[in-house]
Amino acid sequence: MLIALIKKELLALIRDVHGMAALFLMPALFIIIMSLALKDVYDPPVKALPYAIENRDSGTMADTLVNEWEKRHGKAQPDSTNWPNKVQSGKLSYALVIEKGFSAALASRPMDSGIRLKLVTDPGLEGGVFAANKAELVMIASEMRARALLTASRMAQGAPRGRPSAADRIPNDDVTVSAQTLVDAERLAAGSRPTAVQQNVPAWLVFGMFFVVASLSNLFLQERQCGALARLASLGVPVSMMLWSKALPYLVINGLQATLMLAVGVWLMPLLGGDALSLAGIHSGALLLVLLGVSMAAIGLALALASLVRTQAQAATIGPVVNILMAAIGGVMVPKFVMPDVMQRIAEFSPMNWGLEGMLAVLLRGSDIGGVLLPAAKLMGFAALMIVIAVLLFRRRVG
Amino acid sequence: MLAIRDLSFRYPGADKPALEGVSLDAARGRILGLLGPNGAGKTTLISHLSGLLPVQHGDIAIDGQPLAVIRRNTPARIAVAPQDYAFYPMLTVLENLACFASAGGLGGSRKLQRIAACLAFAQLERFAKTRAERLSGGLKRRLNLAIALLPEPEIILLDEPTVGVDPQSRAFLLDAVKTLARNGAAIIYTSHYMEEIEAIADRVVIIDDGTVLRDGTLDELLGGVIVQVRLGVAGLSDTALNALLDCFGTVAQAGGDSLVTLAAGQTPVALLAAVEAAGGRIRHAEFGRGNLEQLFMTLTRRPLRD
Known part of the structure; x- marks a missing residue:
């Protein structure tokens, strides 16, 4: 019985040409267009991001750097322990690590070789922000070095006459003022360098998967309006079976969507001149768990909306509008970290944001199943709630 | 069952x-x-x-x-x-x-x-x-x-x-x-x-x-539906005809014809005989068993397709 109902659903899906086109073409086009359009965008936000400082140097220059950075970017998070995990998971946007010997290296005339100042960022940090922070760090360190060298030079000039030291005999032209070689910046990536496509595929994949809402709602409403559902009910088909016969085919559709979108990122984008999506080092179990969560949430929402709407026009508009809204507030269209604080808090209520965070955790941060349990649990919980609402509404509507 | x-x-x-x-x-x-x-x-x-x-x-x-x-x-x-x-x-x-x-x-x-x-x-x-x-x-x-x-x-x-x-x-x-x-x-x-x-x-x-x-x-x-007789009559004035038909039931006009809903106990045969006896000449007459629509109208005083 279930197979017959699933077959009916698949046949109905295949014959809904416009719905299928929306399900597959639209997210693919979004990935291509948005990835290419945003590839070279440089627009760093000016707002403060959560960060930590680990100061391993006991010199005064290190304290000065900390004070200067906090003056510009607000106070660092008080607890700097375990910052790698927090940065890796995106809870902190970056960490400044001041290595031992930073103060001495900054003040030495011949530049001490070796990295003494590290900017370690969230793998998902937007490229512009990453570059801006690194440049600012180099600039501050260079200013401090210039001041230190100037002070040392003045002190040397004011010192008692005598045989000048070897260092004092070095002409000023040979002293490197820039502290660039002391500074390094890196992302805590899961093996691949984050690119526009690495960040866009998760966003538009989640967005595209939620578009089953429109397709499912339309078909559901059609069979409700013509009385086919009432007929099935009168034949004794349980509500749960009717709902499962809808959910399972769309689970497969979502799976195909995900495969297609990932394939577009991996193989098509390089052919179009964009960066390739890298799946190296990805935890496949975590990826499947997040995709399952997104799919269940999308199908649950679709069933609830389909049970709620009364006309084709409602189904045709409410689904897409809900999708666009969730995408807008969920960080799909605008990265969450550039949003105002209030909007960031609202974003945390968007199922698309949960899906996006889960996907970013897998694709950018290399999270395993443990790392995506929270977003996956939120998505599954949302799906369960929506299905309960769908069942309650469904019982009322079928009659 | x-x-x-x-x-x-x-x-x-x-x-x-x-x-x-x-x-x-x-x-x-x-x-x-x-x-x-x-x-x-x-x-x-x-x-x-x-x-x-x-x-x-x-x-x-x-x-x-x-x-x-x-x-x-x-x-x-x-x-x-x-x-x-x-x-x-x-x-x-x-x-x-x-x-x-x-x-x-x-x-x-x-x-x-x-x-x-x-x-x-x-x-x-x-x-x-x-x-x-x-x-x-x-x-x-x-x-x-x-x-x-x-x-x-x-x-x-x-x-x-x-x-x-x-x-x-x-x-x-x-x-x-x-x-x-x-x-x-x-x-x-x-x-x-x-x-x-x-x-x-x-x-x-x-x-x-x-x-x-x-x-x-x-x-x-x-079987219990009140029968209607529709008839066209010549040779009698409208007043005389209506007075006569009133004795057999309720009279209404329908396109120049008289439509008589027979009262209980009255029959079409008696009505037609009375018209002829009064000098009227029956040009045409229609009557028969009532139908469901008439019954419905009788019961609800409105047509079925309202």
């Missing part, structure tokens, strides 16, 4: 009940015509029988067993061919039949056999691979009926099955319904086409505003 007793139902928030104290019976091999205007309560009654509405008050039993028990254990004993085209327009005729056959619990060779039988019964073999959305209105009605017959139901509820079909398809559907009754099914046939009910129903229930106005065989119902 089917016994409904004192059934009442009120939709949530409604001012008045959709059904109030409805009682009726349907028997195997017989066609029960359910006649009433739109909003009379026919579809609400059908919805109860198809399990889509709960029984709020009263009882529905089949062979002495409560409907709820029957619906839980053997829902396919009762089939509904709803007023709408309740099938999947994007599927072919065959795919629709296969889907609903499985939904009705049929499988294996039995399923194939029933699909073939219903295709043949509805004469849809030629259209088996045609998508339902491309069928004509008449063929869609036939598919609607064929789907209802798949599980070989004992009680078949046909809700306005001939709406929007051509005369040929209507004749086919009416013959098909009679055949189903001959084969032993209990049929409940709702319509607001009186001529259809008169043509096929063994027993008629007239329902309006959620209550049963009349329940009986056609003879029982129409």
Whole structure:
């Protein structure tokens, strides 16, 4: 019985040409267009991001750097322990690590070789922000070095006459003022360098998967309006079976969507001149768990909306509008970290944001199943709630 | 077989009940015509029988067993061919039949056999691979009926099955319904086409505003209908003619003719004899047994198609 109902659903899906086109073409086009359009965008936000400082140097220059950075970017998070995990998971946007010997290296005339100042960022940090922070760090360190060298030079000039030291005999032209070689910046990536496509595929994949809402709602409403559902009910088909016969085919559709979108990122984008999506080092179990969560949430929402709407026009508009809204507030269209604080808090209520965070955790941060349990649990919980609402509404509507 | 007793139902928030104290019976091999205007309560009654509405008050039993028990254990004993085209327009005729056959619990060779039988019964073999959305209105009605017959139901509820079909398809559907009754099914046939009910129903229930106005065989119902005589008379003044006709019943004018609704105990023969005796010359006269529409108008003082 279930197979017959699933077959009916698949046949109905295949014959809904416009719905299928929306399900597959639209997210693919979004990935291509948005990835290419945003590839070279440089627009760093000016707002403060959560960060930590680990100061391993006991010199005064290190304290000065900390004070200067906090003056510009607000106070660092008080607890700097375990910052790698927090940065890796995106809870902190970056960490400044001041290595031992930073103060001495900054003040030495011949530049001490070796990295003494590290900017370690969230793998998902937007490229512009990453570059801006690194440049600012180099600039501050260079200013401090210039001041230190100037002070040392003045002190040397004011010192008692005598045989000048070897260092004092070095002409000023040979002293490197820039502290660039002391500074390094890196992302805590899961093996691949984050690119526009690495960040866009998760966003538009989640967005595209939620578009089953429109397709499912339309078909559901059609069979409700013509009385086919009432007929099935009168034949004794349980509500749960009717709902499962809808959910399972769309689970497969979502799976195909995900495969297609990932394939577009991996193989098509390089052919179009964009960066390739890298799946190296990805935890496949975590990826499947997040995709399952997104799919269940999308199908649950679709069933609830389909049970709620009364006309084709409602189904045709409410689904897409809900999708666009969730995408807008969920960080799909605008990265969450550039949003105002209030909007960031609202974003945390968007199922698309949960899906996006889960996907970013897998694709950018290399999270395993443990790392995506929270977003996956939120998505599954949302799906369960929506299905309960769908069942309650469904019982009322079928009659 | 089917016994409904004192059934009442009120939709949530409604001012008045959709059904109030409805009682009726349907028997195997017989066609029960359910006649009433739109909003009379026919579809609400059908919805109860198809399990889509709960029984709020009263009882529905089949062979002495409560409907709820029957619906839980053997829902396919009762089939509904709803007023709408309740099938999947994007599927072919065959795919629709296969889907609903499985939904009705049929499988294996039995399923194939029933699909073939219903295709043949509805004469849809030629259209088996045609998508339902491309069928004509008449063929869609036939598919609607064929789907209802798949599980070989004992009680078949046909809700306005001939709406929007051509005369040929209507004749086919009416013959098909009679055949189903001959084969032993209990049929409940709702319509607001009186001529259809008169043509096929063994027993008629007239329902309006959620209550049963009349329940009986056609003879029982129409036997008591007040007869009307329409006649054109020459040789008598209007005043004299009306004075004479007033003695036989209520007189109305209809296109130059007089329309006399005979009072109890009066007969057309006596009326015509009296006219001739008074010197009138009868140019034409029409009378006969009343029909369901007249009965309905008599009962409700409004036409059936309101």
